[in-house]
Amino acid sequence: MNLINHQFRLAARPSGLPKRSDWNYTEEPVRDPGPGQFVVKNQYISLDPAMRGWMNEGRSYIEPVKIGDVMRAGAVGRVVASQNPNFKTGEHVFGVLGMQEYATTDGTGINKIDPNLAPLPVYLGALGITGLTAYFGLLEIGKPVAGDTVVVSGAAGATGMVVGQIAKIKGCRAVGIAGGPDKCDYAVRELGFDACIDYKSENVMESLRRHCPKGINIYFDNVGGEILDAALALLARQARVVLCGAISQYNSTSSIKGPANYLSLLVNSARMEGFIVFNYAARYGEGIRELATWRAQGKLKTREDIVEGLQTFPETLLKLFSGENFGKLMIKCAD
Amino acid sequence: MNLINHQFRLAARPSGLPKRSDWNYTEEPVRDPGPGQFVVKNQYISLDPAMRGWMNEGRSYIEPVKIGDVMRAGAVGRVVASQNPNFKTGEHVFGVLGMQEYATTDGTGINKIDPNLAPLPVYLGALGITGLTAYFGLLEIGKPVAGDTVVVSGAAGATGMVVGQIAKIKGCRAVGIAGGPDKCDYAVRELGFDACIDYKSENVMESLRRHCPKGINIYFDNVGGEILDAALALLARQARVVLCGAISQYNSTSSIKGPANYLSLLVNSARMEGFIVFNYAARYGEGIRELATWRAQGKLKTREDIVEGLQTFPETLLKLFSGENFGKLMIKCAD
Numbered sequence: 001m002n003l004i005n006h007q008f009r010l011a012a013r014p015s016g017l018p019k020r021s022d023w024n025y026t027e028e029p030v031r032d033p034g035p036g037q038f039v040v041k042n043q044y045i046s047l048d049p050a051m052r053g054w055m056n057e058g059r060s061y062i063e064p065v066k067i068g069d070v071m072r073a074g075a076v077g078r079v080v081a082s083q084n085p086n087f088k089t090g091e092h093v094f095g096v097l098g099m100q101e102y103a104t105t106d107g108t109g110i111n112k113i114d115p116n117l118a119p120l121p122v123y124l125g126a127l128g129i130t131g132l133t134a135y136f137g138l139l140e141i142g143k144p145v146a147g148d149t150v151v152v153s154g155a156a157g158a159t160g161m162v163v164g165q166i167a168k169i170k171g172c173r174a175v176g177i178a179g180g181p182d183k184c185d186y187a188v189r190e191l192g193f194d195a196c197i198d199y200k201s202e203n204v205m206e207s208l209r210r211h212c213p214k215g216i217n218i219y220f221d222n223v224g225g226e227i228l229d230a231a232l233a234l235l236a237r238q239a240r241v242v243l244c245g246a247i248s249q250y251n252s253t254s255s256i257k258g259p260a261n262y263l264s265l266l267v268n269s270a271r272m273e274g275f276i277v278f279n280y281a282a283r284y285g286e287g288i289r290e291l292a293t294w295r296a297q298g299k300l301k302t303r304e305d306i307v308e309g310l311q312t313f314p315e316t317l318l319k320l321f322s323g324e325n326f327g328k329l330m331i332k333c334a335d
Numbered sequence: 336m337n338l339i340n341h342q343f344r345l346a347a348r349p350s351g352l353p354k355r356s357d358w359n360y361t362e363e364p365v366r367d368p369g370p371g372q373f374v375v376k377n378q379y380i381s382l383d384p385a386m387r388g389w390m391n392e393g394r395s396y397i398e399p400v401k402i403g404d405v406m407r408a409g410a411v412g413r414v415v416a417s418q419n420p421n422f423k424t425g426e427h428v429f430g431v432l433g434m435q436e437y438a439t440t441d442g443t444g445i446n447k448i449d450p451n452l453a454p455l456p457v458y459l460g461a462l463g464i465t466g467l468t469a470y471f472g473l474l475e476i477g478k479p480v481a482g483d484t485v486v487v488s489g490a491a492g493a494t495g496m497v498v499g500q501i502a503k504i505k506g507c508r509a510v511g512i513a514g515g516p517d518k519c520d521y522a523v524r525e526l527g528f529d530a531c532i533d534y535k536s537e538n539v540m541e542s543l544r545r546h547c548p549k550g551i552n553i554y555f556d557n558v559g560g561e562i563l564d565a566a567l568a569l570l571a572r573q574a575r576v577v578l579c580g581a582i583s584q585y586n587s588t589s590s591i592k593g594p595a596n597y598l599s600l601l602v603n604s605a606r607m608e609g610f611i612v613f614n615y616a617a618r619y620g621e622g623i624r625e626l627a628t629w630r631a632q633g634k635l636k637t638r639e640d641i642v643e644g645l646q647t648f649p650e651t652l653l654k655l656f657s658g659e660n661f662g663k664l665m666i667k668c669a670d
Binding site (some may be wrong): 053059061224243246255258260261263265268270271272274275276 | 388394395396559564578579580581584590591592593594595596597598599600601602603604605606607608609610611614
């Protein structure tokens with residue numbers, strides 16, 4: 001197959017923010033697919049906060065990426081060669097295809113997607129893992145009831161923007177927390193949040209108190225740190241704190257900041273619960289169908305933050321940790 | 336009624352450990368009960384970690400004790416005068432009767448108890464609020480399944496010792512954490528715990544790892560702080576952390592130490608949930624019946640730590656925070 005693949009392979013386990021030298025950028029020819037295999041040309045590759053955790057040694061919900069392995073990443077792409085009867089050349093697929101131009105796979109964990117139903121990038125965002133994370137996290141762990149006040153941090157991020165919109169669909173009050181006036185305006189004017197707090201210019205605790213006069217029934221946490229503590233302080237009775245992420249802590253080189261206000265869970269008979277979207281893999285179809293329906297009805301808006309070029313990966317990833325990204329961050333690797 | 340009452344009334348909101356000057360010891364005559372009222376002579380008065388929280392200003396699950404009010408306390412006693420047809424002189428009752436020798440009440444929240452079924456002190460412990468706390472916290476929040484590994488801190492305290500015994504009754508592995516060899520020996524030899532870790536002489540994390548080779552399914556936390564963090568680090572998938580108390584933190588004058596390992600909840604799809612036993616008030620009868628049955632069958636052993644004399648209250652209370660108490664701490668006020 002006269003094709004050359006470029007890849008980011010893990011070279012070192014980073015301390016603090018990852019840097020370019022933590023990966024090797026390698027080049028190798030694409031081999032012809034063996035029996036049952038096919039080759040995918042990656043078109044869009046997802047960049048996610050969880051990547052930072054996958055780079056660490058040690059026990060977690062998933063094996064760490066091994067030194068020398070292609071960096072784990074979700075991607076959408078097109079089948080360009082196939083010896084697998086279920087996946088034909090020209091079909092589009094989503095899967096954990098790696099931070100590379102071409103992936104060779106036997107189809108395990110690979111799903112076909114329909115580019116006529118939604119543009120390809122949407123399958124990495126609102127109709128992909130981040131949308132499903134919002135969907136199952138809010139509905140299954142948060143269990144919203146109409147009239148609840150739902151607060152979500154990272155409200156202009158890929159998961160947060162879907163959480164707030166589902167909260168509205170379910171008849172809740174949606175209050176976002178995001179960085180900067182552009183993101184906050186977008187959450188309120190475009191996405192229909194009832195309010196959005198700019199953590200860069202506002203006192204989060206005071207603003208939460210103003211926007212959540214009856215307390216917080218559900219706090220969907222993507223960030224951890226001081227914002228988690230502020231939300232904990234304002235929980236309503238029997239509140240649910242959905243632990244989805246803690247992006248403020250992932251690059252910490254000292255110890256993690258634990259939530260000092262965790263005893264609010266005790267006095268409010270409240271619950272803080274973590275989840276991994278993979279727990280719901282058997283129900284992804286159901287989630288994607290409902291998300292796609294809401295999108296078609298105009299109730300669920302999506303936004304992607306697309307950066308061109310595989311080679312930009314190490315620097316583009318940092319946008320997640322600096323809070324620069326706005327919408328689902330991904331790399332465009334090929335047309 | 337030619338009777339004199341002595342009382343501890345809150346004088347100041349303490350900073351750090353409470354001290355004698357935070358209360359006034361007052362004396363006043365006992366008035367004749369009015370219509371519908373009756374007078375209880377307190378015999379045993381319960382000392383509980385929650386008392387420390389009740390002394391603080393501010394929003395919690397219950398109103399703070401007001402300055403000048405009799406210190407809130409559960410007690411068992413005998414009716415000595417009555418103008419209430421439902422409570423007759425000579426009957427025994429349990430209720431929030433206060434840190435005093437005599438309580439006058441209209442019967443709201445007061446329950447009769449049978450001193451022939453169990454000795455009076457047991458109604459402040461295993462058949463009282465602390466036993467019910469263990470019962471509803473473990474069964475309703477922890478939801479034990481036979482074969483689970485249940486870890487409980489404060490294992491020689493009033494709640495912890497009941498938690499471990501119920502865990503065994505439900506077919507679980509019970510691992511306690513307590514301070515000192517006497518308490519640990521007692522938990523294993525008398526109460527039937529599978530193991531008990533002495534946090535004063537052992538590395539709690541290492542010992543937990545040894546005694547919980549499959550991880551912790553339920554951690555029932557009475558103490559907070561570093562022990563909570565060690566347990567979080569060793570959670571099994573879908574574990575439940577029952578937040579019952581945080582005695583290591585109640586007297587902190589700096590900020591509370593939040594659990595730095597809280598992201599273990601995320602990677603293990605685990606849950607940390609607080610509760611207040613009063614949420615289950617409608618089911619106390621059910622709980623007491625089952626606890627009494629287990630006690631009668633010899634499956635539930637009880638232990639009380641009884642100190643004589645109402646006047647010892649400020650110093651006796653400190654035994655809870657120094658870890659000196661062994662079993663349910665209470666004051667004997669009268670025969």
